[in-house]
Amino acid sequence: MSKKSLKSKQSDHTEFSSSVSRIQIIQSYLHRYPWLSSAGVLILAILSFSFFNSNFLTPGNLSLILQQVSIIGALALGQTIIILTGGIDLSCAAISVCCMMIMAKSGMGDPYIENDGLAIWLAFPLGIFIAALAGAFNGFLVTKFRLPPFIVTLGTLNIFIAITILYGSGRSILENEIDPFLLELSNIFKIGEFVVTYGVILMLLMYAFFAYSLRFTSWGRHVYAVGNDPEAARLSGISVDKVLMSAYLVAGLIFGLTSWIMIGRIMVASPNVPSDYNLVAITAVVIGGTSLFGGRGTVFGTLIGACIVGVFQNGLTLAGVDLNFQVLAIGILIIFAVTLDTWVRRVKV
Amino acid sequence: MAKPVLEVKNLIKTYGRVIALDGADLELYPGEVLAIVGDNGAGKSTLIKCITGAEKADSGKIIIDGAEVSFNKVQESRLAGIETVYQSLAVAPSLDVTANIFLGREIRRGGLFGQLSRMMDSSLMKKDAQKYISSLGIETIQNINQAVETLSGGQRQAVAVARAVAFSQKIIILDEPTASLGVRESSQVLNLIKNLQSRGLPVIIISHNMPQVFEVANRIQIQRLGKRAGIVTPKTHDMKDVVAVMTGALKLELKDQTLNSVT
Incomplete structure (x- = not known):
């Protein structure tokens, strides 16, 4: 293109730019980097909490937040992959809890008989396998019967919870009954004054792996394409069902590994692990800038989203605020995030 | 023939x-x-x-x-x-021009590294995409890193056509x-x-x-x-004839290509 026409293009542009254009610039930036707004919220939250409470911004407290985030963050990672395909998984935490009970109980066996259970090198893979199977079951229903993921996982949420309670006889398995290998991720090491658990490390490793896969492999690209428009993806020669199936399967694996982090964090295997983890995971994804309509978002954004949830819960607790205000704040954040996403998706450059 | x-x-x-x-x-x-x-x-x-x-x-x-x-x-x-440009264009709006051109046939990096890491060869695909777009003579797409949803209808069409022509x-x-x-x-x-x-x-x-x-x-x-x-061919018939046959007003004889009114 000649210099002259380029110049005229630019002057066209300046003709259009008025007071509206600054908002449009923000809009197009958020469009390209959806995690920017989440990062802003996170920084703002950290600043204001540390302003109100001097204990907030201490290495000890930040370490605690990171440990709390490890469960939500890991669940939200699997959730992100599914939401990117245009789906949703309401059963994510139920899969984790189910896996946790299977690993702990099959490893223990009958509590009154010494060394009754499976060896840990069997019990652990068994649990992960069941989690992957549960994810694949969701994927199977979504792809083969063309059921909406919301309905499918609402159903399997109840199924997995019921299976967990029936299998575990509703009984919790205590720390001293659990195989030490399952508690391995509760071990800590120190970086300066920061206390980091191996659970946090596992979560971060999973994030790194899937950030890479989504960004740099054709599988990742197909996940986005399917979430954008399944019909267009099919016509472009992508096996949509295979991509969806792999997404649910991979998410199941992640939820399985999350259960390992979970045991290490709460030091007990209980079927009564708060089931609101399901919704908190979705919250983290949405706050992290991933679109519930699919095809848009990053796992990096989700990590920020999970941190926001963690910071709010921790900060408001430290401030001694009524627990219900935490719920209120998270609720407002969700509405804000979705409104922003809807606005940003209308972008015209 | x-x-x-x-x-x-x-x-x-x-x-x-x-x-x-x-x-x-x-x-x-x-x-x-x-x-x-x-x-x-x-x-x-x-x-x-x-x-x-x-x-x-x-x-x-x-x-x-x-x-x-x-x-x-x-x-x-x-x-x-066989390459097709569908009416719906079959593009993924949130992906960029390069990603859309290579959608469903991404090029992986060569060698053992590519085998193991399954990493796509982004720079090669970018270079080729640029080549395809400019060979079409459609210069309105300035930046192939742009998401397709930020393009105009015509530009999107150009992306879909470029993809078909290229392969x-x-x-x-x-x-x-x-x-x-x-x-x-x-x-x-x-x-x-x-x-x-x-x-x-x-x-x-x-x-x-x-x-x-x-x-x-x-x-x-x-x-x-x-x-x-x-x-028909453009030489033997005109637009009016074609529209008439299309709507069923006239019937085209397959033998001698003459038009007869529908009885």
């Missing part, structure tokens, strides 16, 4: 009670531009989808270079050298390629079609736009009610 590159015989496709194709036929000869025209619901798009494997016909034959084929997936017709080995099918384009962009696409013809690549084009059809097509196949109502 030479042997046809593509032959379609007696294709039938129904969706529940709706009969989309009712014994459709088609022949495409080497190096020609065949236009398919027809009213809405005449089965043009369904015919295309059956040829590319996006839909499976209930019965009938599709023959390429003399051999019968049966495509179950779009991937299979692509491997046979086509045997046949290019264009479903309403100028429907969403402005005057200038339309003429660019038409020039492109003529260009393809000079390269010896046969083209099937579906269009509502009669002047455009008459400008580029060698032969015009008129679809009506799921089957072929006749074939």
